[in-house]
Amino acid sequence: MTTTFEAGQALPTQTFRVTRADLVRYAGASGDFNPIHWSDRVAGSVGLPGVIAHGMFTMALAARALDSWAGGTGRVRELGCKFTKPVVVPDDDEGVTVTVDGTVKAVTDEGVQVALEVTCGGEKVLGQPKAVLRG
Numbered sequence: 001m002t003t004t005f006e007a008g009q010a011l012p013t014q015t016f017r018v019t020r021a022d023l024v025r026y027a028g029a030s031g032d033f034n035p036i037h038w039s040d041r042v043a044g045s046v047g048l049p050g051v052i053a054h055g056m057f058t059m060a061l062a063a064r065a066l067d068s069w070a071g072g073t074g075r076v077r078e079l080g081c082k083f084t085k086p087v088v089v090p091d092d093d094e095g096v097t098v099t100v101d102g103t104v105k106a107v108t109d110e111g112v113q114v115a116l117e118v119t120c121g122g123e124k125v126l127g128q129p130k131a132v133l134r135g
Contacts, residue, residue, distance in 0.1 A: 003069065003070055006107065011102040014061075014068055014069075017096070018057075020051065022053075026053075036052055039051065049086075052086035052088055053089055062118050065100035076131065079131045080131075081126040081129035083127070085123055086125070099118070099119045100116060100117070102116050113131070114132070
């Protein structure tokens with residue numbers, strides 16, 4: 001399926017619920033078993049406000065949003081960001097919500113440039129995110 005994009009186009013907001021169970025599954029898939037991603041005691045001992053999501057997991061949520069907007073997998077050509085604020089995930093069944101908003105910056109022969117805003121609790125969690133979709 002081909003999706004048509006235009007510069008200035010606001011893309012539909014994508015929301016993702018993140019729970020501790022998601023962090024456990026991601027740890028198994030990625031091999032990142034750092035206890036800051038599952039132990040409140042360890043997270044607190046290093047100055048974190050609680051267990052935090054893996055930065056790459058948060059970035060992967062942005063990639064999922066991009067794939068959704070593009071109409072299928074394999075359309076993300078480039079994705080980069082800085083991890084500026086951790087996503088704190090409480091020890092309950094509700095978890096937290098990560099929101100991904102996007103706006104088409106430009107459509108060129110090189111691809112579709114998308115400006116992203118990735119937030120949790122109203123605060124930006126990824127800094128300077130940039131993405132390019134295959135045209």
